[in-house]
Amino acid sequence: MAEIRLHRGRLIDHIQLVVRDLGASERFYRAVMAVLEIPVLGTDRGCFLADELVVSSADSPTAAGALTGRHHLAFQARDRATVDAFHRAALDHGGTDNGTPGIRAYHPQYYAAFVLDPDGNNIEAVYQGEAKRSAPSVTIEV
Incomplete structure (x- = not known):
């Protein structure tokens, strides 16, 4: 059995997508997560995991029996080539x-690509440049 090391101390514990076709979603997420160097683990409970992301079928014990709505998930990429x-x-x-893939208007180094997964979720890979990645904190004026 494979092991995955979860990150601790983040805002989000996990995000769950409940999908129509678990096989199609698993093929999609295994491919994009491989590029992002994030391991994907299958389970025998009608779901698979990629770090904090759980993707399951509606009949899985991990789901409430209904598909989730459309979501936007943005994954960090190590560089533009990865995007x-x-x-x-x-x-x-x-x-x-x-x-x-291209620069977005959010800031001059925001390089991203967007795709819709098999269920229509807007999935993004983003590289925000070295300055953004190495900054220990962000100041927000309110």
Whole structure:
């Protein structure tokens, strides 16, 4: 049995997507997570895990029997090449283009790609540049 090391001390403990076709979703997420170097673990409980992301079928004991609505999930990428590879892997494994890789208006180093997963969730890979990645904290004016 494979092991996965979970990160602790983050805001989110986990996010669950309940999907129509678990096999199609697993193929999609295994491909994009491989590019992002995040291991995916299958289970015998109608779900699979990728760090804090749980993807399950509606009849899984981990779900409440209903599909989740559409969500936007943004995954960190180590560089622009990883964003590009994420986009290609997603399209090759059942994803639909929702924004080709490129700089976004959020800030000058925000390089991202967007795809829709097999259930229509907006999945993003983003590289925010070295300055953003190495900053220990962010100050927000309110």
